[in-house]
Amino acid sequence: MLKSSFTSPASPAQPASSTSLAQASLVTFCASLAVVFALAVSLSLYFAHGLDRAEQAQGQSLIQKSIEAERRLLQLTIKDYSFWGEAYRHLHLKVDMEWAFVRENFGPALYDDFGYEAAFVIGPSGRSVYAVIEGRYETVAAAQWLGRSVDEWVAEARALADDEKVFTALTSLAGTPALVVAAAITPSTDPTVQADDRPPSVMLVVNRLDPRRLEELGANMGLRGVRLGRADDPAFAHAELTGEHGTHFDLQWDATRPGRQMIIVVLPLIILATLIIFGMTWVMLRRNTRAARALDSSHELLRTSQAALTLSESRFRDVAEASSDWIWEADCEGRLTYLSDRFEAVTGLDKAQWLGTSLDQLVDLPDGTLLDRLRSNVGQSNLVTECSYVDKHLQQRTARIAARTSGTQGFRGTATDVTEEIEARRRVEYLSRHDVLTGLPNRSQLRDYLESRLENALAASQPLVMLTIDLDRFKPVNDLLGHATGDLVLHEIGARIRQCVRSQDIVARVGGDEFVMVVSGMVGHQEIEALCRRLIDLIEQVIDVDEQEIHVSASIGIAVSPGDAAHAPELLRYSDIALYEAKASGRGTWRFYDGDMNARIVERRRLEGDLRYAIKHGELRLEYQPRFRIADGRMVGAEALVRWQHPQRGLLAPDAFIPIAEEVGLITAVGEWVMDAACRQASQWPETLFVSVNVSSREFQSGQLVERVKAALQRSGLAANRLELEVTESVMLEDADNALILMRSLKALGVRLTMDDFGTGYSSLSYLRSFPFDGLKIDRSFVSRLGDSQPDLAIVEAVIGLGRALSLTVTAEGVETLEHLKLLDSVACDEGQGYYLSRPLEGASFDALLLSISLPTS
Secondary structure (H helix, E strand, O other), X not given: OHHHHHHOOOOOHHHHHHHHHHHXXXXXXXXXXXXXXXXXXXXXXXXXXXXXXXXXXXXXHHHHHHHHHHHHHHHHHHHHHHEOHHHHHHHHHOOOHHHHHHOOOOOOHHHHOOOOOEEEEEOOOOOEEEEEEOOEEEOOOHHHHHOOOOXXXXXXXXXXXXXXXXXXXXXXXXXXXXXXXEEEOEOOOOOOOOOOOOOOOEEEEEEEOOHHHHHHHHHHOOOEEEEEOOOOOOOOEEEEEEOHHHOEEEEXXXXXXXXXXXXXXXXXXXXXXXXXXXXXXXXXXXXXXXXXXXXXXXXXXXXXXXXXXXXHHHHHHHHHHHOOOEEEEEOOOOEEEEEOOHHHHHHOOOHHHHOOOEHHHXXXXXXXXXXXXXXXXXXXXXXXXEEEEEOOOOXXXXXXXXXXXXXOOOEEEEEEEOHHHHHHHHHHHHHHOEOOOOOOEOHHHHHHHHHHHHHOHHHOOOOEEEEEEEEEOOHHHHHHHOHHHHHHHHHHHHHHHHOOOOOOOEEEEOOOOEEEEEEEOOOOHHHHHHHHHXXXXXXXXXXXXXXXXXXXXXXXXXXXXXXXXXXXXXXXXXXXXXXXXXXXXOOOOXXXXXXXXXXXXXXXXXXXXXXXXXXXXXXXXXXXXXXEEOOOOOEEEEEEEEEEEEOOOEEEXXXXXXXXXXXXXXXXXXXXXXXHHHHHHHOOOOOOOEEEEEOOHHHHHHOOHHHHHHHHHHHHOOOHHHEEEEEOOHHXXXXXXXXXXXXXXXXHHOOEEEEEEEOOOOOHHHHHHHOOOOEEEEOHHHHOOOOOOHHXXXXXXXXXXXXXXXXXXXXXXXXXXXXXXXXXXHOOOOEEEXXXXXXXXXXXXXXXXXXXXXXXXX
């Protein structure tokens, strides 16, 4: 009875313990599941917020880049105007209204072409001497129009004059952000301008970022509704622009919120999945509860004791190992008495073998020993130094030692392996002075090299020769074979150029496909030319990339110090000028700099400005050279030839200005004027006559040729079949696929297409077969020798037979004599054109010729 009363209360203890364990497990799992659910929801909200922030950040970045691009465009524009001898002559030495405003060298074009609202010239005295507001000449002062003083900007611009740099600022005009650019007017390198001793005049251009301009900038970047607003408005995305003197502008736009859309889709799915998992887990845990058993109390006590011991041991290890790689201790004699476990993991050395050995045997200082340093540092602050050691692979590594004395017991400290850190630092330093692709020095190292050599007293006795090398025909490699192939080509070219220099010389890559070589000790032109020939021969050797043979060439510009220049920037600029002359001479060659080159560049810039003025003010003229049918002598049409009636130079032929127009992007404007004028004139001719217009390859590349031809025909009322377009083979060579598409579109309009200068290219026969030509013109070089060269007559006869087989009209250019005419008639050439038949005529003279259109016979 006593036994029963004693044991009955204890019997339910075991089930009660098992139940508690099961319940605790259930509660723990439910809590974990709740945490997972909360974490999933939090992560979803975090990522959603992150998406919205990324959208906001991208918009802010796009706004900043758009404003920066606008600022750089404004800088480049004002730089072309200010650092110009003509501007110095006509806006500083005196204010020439005819040159500046009437001829639009610094006038309405700033507003019409670029949209700049205001432009001022501040004279040497600080007074506004010239102003153009919204394309109109005004007498208002800059400070009055801006509503603030401009002295600070003028001073900044003048301070940058020697470096030919431009001052820019973002400021507020009546609450509207505006970009202000100021630049001192200097004669630059124009030798024809004599600078006075007054402070330079300053060009000041203002581009107001009004609501319309802000919306355009935003639209270009894919942002809707960019405008000035409040930064605290949560309904819109916003960005802050900082201008001068801490001026802030808050911009806002209509931003999308991708994170909100993600939450709408993802959150219900997370809730549903959590409920399903919770239900399944609840069922499983209910079953496992029945099998739960209490752990033995003694086992629990043992486990707890072991855990406490492990925690106590690991506490010191964690603290010791967390702060450094490994810990060491040494006695007063420098013998190692303790090394932490991390010593073996970091160094790979056996710590048992090193215990008891001298600390100086393990590490090495470049000056003295670590033990001597520790002894001399007694009583002072912790010693921190870098030393080297050898790991198990016998590789030398670097460790940072932090140590202090431990009373009379010796020394203790930590060691951290910093090998990778030092290597990374060396790598960063290397990359800052070398080109990553080729491994050659970059522009920064080249500048330092030049400055050190040019400042050297021996520079005069050992002149420096600078060769600026630019690759020819490299752009098609990148366009057709890809940038990866282009990079391989540049790497190979860099290696070849490096073969031509000595240890004291330098080769640097300063641009995409531009290299600079500086050699010393060369004096004679023959020695320098031999080096140039060797360079070009090396570069022109075939380059094999992925079983493709790639051919490039190079042009070289040469400047010599101190003969040409004594300062690095001038030497670089002069070699660039010489390089420009080399490329203009046909590429694949070299040119030495001389003073006339700079004068020619100044003259070319002046001619470029005159050409812009001529296009806008009607100085271009058209002459018409008739074309006759050889069989019966009847005129069939005329070729329109453009001329320029220059006010000072007289009548200029196309060779004098068309290359400039193509290079600076004016060829489209010239071509559009020629097309309109020719169609307008031909619409007054008899309907049996057509007009022929030359089209350059640049006009094909512009992508607007079809629309311009269509518009010219509509404006003039000329029938499309009375317009003939003459194209050269270069159009097909540069982009055959695009040229074929354009030609088919032109043929759809109904115009005629003729291949000009046939026989001077490389693959004209394939183009005649593939492209929709109506005719071809035999180059004058074959016609001019008809009476003297039997092979040329055979070539002409073969071309005529080819044209007849392809149903093409064959026209012979350069008919200069009666003999030429008779020979062409004997081989049944269709049409002829040349001085013997008629010289190019002005419009009135051509109309008079229409009264008599028979072919001369003697």
